[in-house]
Amino acid sequence: MAKMATTRARRTPIDDFFTSLAQEQSENxxxxxxxxxxxxxTIGLRAIKERGGLTLAQESAEYDGMMRSAVQSGLVDMVVPAEDMAEKLxxxxxHPSRIDSERDRHKRDVAExxxxxxxxxxxxxxxxxxxxKDNTILRRIQRRMQVxxxxxxAAFYERLREEPQQVDLLFQDLLIGVTSFFRDPHAFDALERLVIPRLFEG
Known part of the structure; x- marks a missing residue:
């Protein structure tokens, strides 16, 4: 019974679902x-953020453990009342950066x-x-603009200039993809096989 209870306690269906969702839908x-x-x-939110998706948490509730964990992780883009979530989504x-007819123009404007x-x-x-890579930075900037x-x-630039905390949030978004590299065993395997041996070649 104790073993069963431990197994149940470790189940994280929402993390599993969010991680699968991120893998399948990426920025969508x-x-x-x-x-x-x-x-x-909370762990599942990181997977969504790493792939450019959106993360939200309910502003308040009687049982707020999951919400507090998510917000304290720094991974939540928006903290809003439940009744406002549909409109935010x-x-x-x-956003223009997601509309096919507007996407290229918007990307050029951001690049400027x-x-x-x-x-x-x-x-x-x-x-x-x-x-x-410019494309990586542009995608992260566009994501922050969507949020x-x-x-x-140009208005986004002014917002960054006037509110330094928005620069910090953009910085966090830019680092999300970098930190995922260090948790990727395939990346380290490639380093071990392809890169490190060349460093020691005569």
Whole structure:
């Protein structure tokens, strides 16, 4: 019985579901944490964030363990009342960066602001993202714009300039993909087989 109880205690169906959702839907995934006890769901939110999806948590509830765990992890994009979640989801997925007819134009507009945004990141965090792939940074910037419901990249730049905490949040988004590398056994296997031996070649 004790063994069965331990097994049950370790079950994390929401984490499992969110992780599977992230793998299948990537940036089209959205994870919503509602009322509940424990911390189930927090690990799954990381998987969704790593693949560019959206994460939300309910603002308050009688049983708030899952919500508090998610928010304290820093992985939640929006903390909103349950009754507002549907509207937030619809607005997020209707952003111009996600509409086929608008996507290319929006990406070009964001690219025009890239150097200015990178300069803010460098001043605020000390990290230089000039060596990163532009497409990776552009996707993360567009994701933050979706979260904030800002259509105009110039307006997003001004928001970053006026609210330094938004620079921090963008910085966290940019680092999400980097930290996932260090948990990927395939990446380390490739390093061991292909990269490290060459470092010691005469």
């Amino acid at each position: 995934a959205a994870g919503v944490i509602l009322s509940g006890t424990g911390s189930d769901g 619809v607005s997020y997925f209707r 602001q890239l150097s200015r945004i990178a300069a803010l990141l460098r001043m605020r965090t000390g990290h230089d993202f000039s060596g990163y 904030l419901q800002i259509d105009d990249p």
